[in-house]
Structure formats: C-alpha cells, structure tokens
Amino acid sequence: MTIADDLMPLLARSGWFARQPAALQRRLAAAGRVVSLAAGQWVYSQGDEGTGLCALLSGALRLEVALDAERDVLIGIATPPAILGQTQRRGGGPRIVTTRANVPSRVLLIADDALERVAAAEPGVWRAVNELVYAQLEEMTRVAARLLIQGPAARVAWRLLQIADGTEARIGQADLAELTGLSRKTVNAHLAAFEAAGAITRGYRGVRIVDASALSRMIG
Numbered sequence: 637m638t639i640a641d642d643l644m645p646l647l648a649r650s651g652w653f654a655r656q657p658a659a660l661q662r663r664l665a666a667a668g669r670v671v672s673l674a675a676g677q678w679v680y681s682q683g684d685e686g687t688g689l690c691a692l693l694s695g696a697l698r699l700e701v702a703l704d705a706e707r708d709v710l711i712g713i714a715t716p717p718a719i720l721g722q723t724q725r726r727g728g729g730p731r732i733v734t735t736r737a738n739v740p741s742r743v744l745l746i747a748d749d750a751l752e753r754v755a756a757a758e759p760g761v762w763r764a765v766n767e768l769v770y771a772q773l774e775e776m777t778r779v780a781a782r783l784l785i786q787g788p789a790a791r792v793a794w795r796l797l798q799i800a801d802g803t804e805a806r807i808g809q810a811d812l813a814e815l816t817g818l819s820r821k822t823v824n825a826h827l828a829a830f831e832a833a834g835a836i837t838r839g840y841r842g843v844r845i846v847d848a849s850a851l852s853r854m855i856g
Contacts, residue, residue: 640665643744646693649717652768653691658675662757664689667754669747673737679745684731688747689721689765695741696806697798700734710814713738713778716799722769723748726762741805756786783817786855791816792826793854805843830854 643665647653659691673679676810681692682702690697692714692824699712699720711733714720720735725748730803742774746754770847782794795815805817813823827843830836836843845851 641695643668646717647691647719647744650691650719652764652788653718656764657758657760660754660764661762663748663758664761665744665820668744670741671745673741675737675739677737679735679737680731681741682731682734685724685837686746686747687722687724687728687731688751689719689723689768691719691733691744691746693742693744694715696738696740696801697734697741697743698811700732700736701732702734708734710811711776712754712815713799713807713811715799719768722771722772723751723765723807725752726765728769730845764794787801788816788818788822789826789829790855791818792823793830793835793851796845796849797851797855800843800845800848803848805845805846806841813829824850 639643640662647661647665650724653664654704656664668689670693673695679697680686682700694716695721696712697718699714700708700710702708722732724730734739735844751761751765783791786794792812794804795812809820809823809827813820815825827836827838830851831838835854836846837846
C-alpha cells in the first residue's frame with residue numbers, strides 16, 4: 637500500500653475531494669507531501685507568492701489576517717477534513733491569509749508545481765481548484781453574514797459547533813472572543829450559561845460538546 641492509499645480515506649472526508657473523479661483524487665493524493673506541524677508552526681503566510689493546496693489531515697489550523705503591521709486578526713479555525721488554498725497558475729494571487737497550527741497537526745501540501753504535474757494528466761484539476769476557491773469564498777461570506785445578524789449567545793454557540801472536531805472544540809476563551817467579536821468576559825458568561833444548561837463542559841483550553849442539539853437551538 638502506498639502513502640497515497642493511506643491518505644485517500646482521510647481526504648475523502650472532504651466533500652470537495654470526494655466529488656472529484658477517482659483518477660484525479662489519486663493523483664492529488666500522490667502529488668503532495670505530508671508535513672507534521674508543532675503547535676504554532678507556520679504553514680504559509682499572508683502575501684506568500686508560493687501558493688497551492690493544504691489538506692488538513694489531523695489537528696487544527698489558525699487562519700489569520702494582518703490588518704496592519706501591528707495587528708493580526710484570527711478569522712477562523714479549520715478542522716479536518718478542511719482543504720484550503722488557491723493557485724496563482726490560473727489568474728490567482730498570493731496567499732490571502734496566514735495559516736499556522738493551532739495544535740500539533742498533519743497536513744498534505746500540494747504546491748503549484750505539483751498541481752501543474754497533475755494537470756498534465758488531469759486537466760480538470762484547474763476546474764476543481766476553482767470550485768474549491770469558490771467554496772471558500774462562499775463560506776467566508778456566510779461567516780460575515782452570521783456575525784452581522786446573530787446575537788452574542790448565538791455567535792458563541794455557532795463558533796463552538798463550527799470548530800468542534802467530534803465533541804471537542806479545542807479553543808481558548810481569548811480566541812473564541814476574537815472569533816465572535818466579543819470580550820472575554822462576555823464569552824465566559826455565555827459559556828457558563830451553556831454549561832449550566834447542560835450543553836457543554838469547560839476544560840483547559842477547550843470545550844466539550846455535551847448536547848449539540850441544545851447549542852443548535854441557541855443559534856436559532
């Protein structure tokens with residue numbers, strides 16, 4: 637069994653990857669390189685010219701945007717089976733966000749050169765990448781809309797469900813506050829209310845989801 641064979645079940649959890657033709661799936665899995673990351677280790681930085689795809693196999697990734705020279709803003713935490721990125725080879729630009737490991741993680745990196753090699757046999761890869769970029773744009777648009785219309789409690793509940801990998805949302809209160817546009821004090825108050833209602837239990841740098849349906853009802 638090859639490394640690509642081992643990766644296929646992990647990658648197939650992604651709806652985008654699973655929709656691709658079988659031959660393209662195998663070539664993408666074989667074209668990348670697996671990298672193990674320590675917590676805090678960079679995958680790529682905003683503005684990097686080297687682009688390509690990043691498939692999260694395990695762990696979690698922080699997505700950050702620099703507003704200026706002094707402030708980076710956390711805009712999301714990706715969990716498996718997220719596949720992120722874009723390419724400059726067909727009219728794209730440099731990296732839009734900084735991505736680094738939130739916890740120890742494993743990723744499959746498929747650089748632009750590797751995508752070109754895949755395209756030599758599977759030219760449909762460029763259409764597939766365009767679909768992936770569109771899906772990322774759609775997701776961020778929905779995130780912005782939710783943050784505009786939802787109340788504070790609903791924002792906290794929604795982010796917990798969005799971040800959770802299974803029943804664990806591995807996130808500290810400071811990060812959760814940044815993701816919801818709230819103060820740590822406000823986030824802590826809502827988490828305490830969720831815990832009292834039996835929806836979650838709080839732990840060190842994380843939250844265990846006890847009743848996901850209860851959180852969903854809080855979102856409305």
